[in-house]
Each structure stands twice: as C-alpha cells, then as structure tokens.
Amino acid sequence: MEPVKIKRPTQEELDEMGIEDWPIWEKEVSEFPWFYSEPETFYVLEGKVRVELDEGEPVEFGKGDLVTFPEGTGCTWIVQEPIRKHYRFG
Numbered sequence: 001m002e003p004v005k006i007k008r009p010t011q012e013e014l015d016e017m018g019i020e021d022w023p024i025w026e027k028e029v030s031e032f033p034w035f036y037s038e039p040e041t042f043y044v045l046e047g048k049v050r051v052e053l054d055e056g057e058p059v060e061f062g063k064g065d066l067v068t069f070p071e072g073t074g075c076t077w078i079v080q081e082p083i084r085k086h087y088r089f090g
Helices: 011-017
Strands: 005-007 024-027 030-035 040-053 059-062 066-069 074-089
Touching: none
Parallel strands: none
Antiparallel strands: 005 066, 024 074, 030 074, 040 059, 040 066, 040 074
C-alpha cells in the first residue's frame, strides 16, 4: 500500500493547486474510524490530528501540512485540536 504523504508546501505550490477554491471541512476534538474509497489531498488550516493506520505506523499532522491519503487506507482519526482544512477527493 502507498504511504500517507505529508509535506510543507510553499504558498506558490498552494496557489498552483488552487487550494483556496477547495471546500472546507471542520471537525471538533473527537475520534472516529475512516476508510478512503478514493484518494484525498488536504491542506490543514488549523488543528492537530493523529491518525492510527490499520496497516503501518501512525501519522501526525497539523496547521500548514499538505496531506495525501491513498485509496484503500483504513484508519482511525484522533482529532486532538479542532481541525479546519481545504480538501479534494480523487
């Protein structure tokens, strides 16, 4: 399985991707299971999250991170600080 990708993009990279036009998702401190039936890329505007993967080591990300979860990833999200993110599926 492909790994989860986490990077710190430049403002230029964000502009090229058109991040500002992507929808926004928000979630309070919580814990929930999730399965990615398609890939998701998102840019974290606020918050801190730890994700326990069904296969592999846990990943952590927060404000300023660009994250990509590959299709077929099963996991549990642990929202440690309320999250707000721009996201895109596919």
